[in-house]
Amino acid sequence: MRHEETAGDARLRHVYWIGGGSGAGKSTIARQLADRHGLRVYATDDVMPDHAGRSSAEDSPRLSEFMAMDMDERWVNRSPQVMLETFHWYRGESFGLIVQDLLRLPAEPGVIAEGFRLLPRLVMPLLTAPLHAVWLLPTPGFRRAVFDSRGGSSWAFLGQTSDPEGALRNLLERDRMFTERLREETARLDLHVIEVDTATTPDDLTLQVAQAFGL
Structure with a gap:
């Protein structure tokens, strides 16, 4: 694990980033840390509708394809693998809008950005x-x-699908594969990860993230 300063973007040095798999507790941990340390939370899930509206078909082709599908096409008829490979947010579409939003926020008192859209390869630089x-x-x-x-x-x-149970299985499997992809990518880039299992309490996780950030 690297500890030294890197080039990065000095305009975002006040930002703490919490990414990860769906359902890992990112939002809860971000809110708890913000409350305890006087920080602002930027939740990438909350701005997805705004970002979708600000994205063009040229800039976000997979988003446009997804929006044109009916519910069965999105969640039932495609395999979890295809769902993973074609999901727009997993491909980094509109990530630039996240950066734009963060740059508009004041540097003080600091920001915790959280959400599954924070892909390691995009945050790293x-x-x-x-x-x-x-x-x-x-x-x-x-x-x-x-x-x-x-x-x-x-x-x-x-x-809203014709097969809710099948759609749920697809969604859970897609998200499992996404988490494995994050595990591989963070390992390759030597970035910090925390494994979250059923024995992990929110307080434990908040402490681990605070320690990782040096708060």
């Missing part, structure tokens, strides 16, 4: 301090426990 970024990698068991604890409310949109 921006880092002036590699320890300002961490990726949370949930196990499949943890991911399923999150689904069960929420009562499926976060996946209610799958009820």
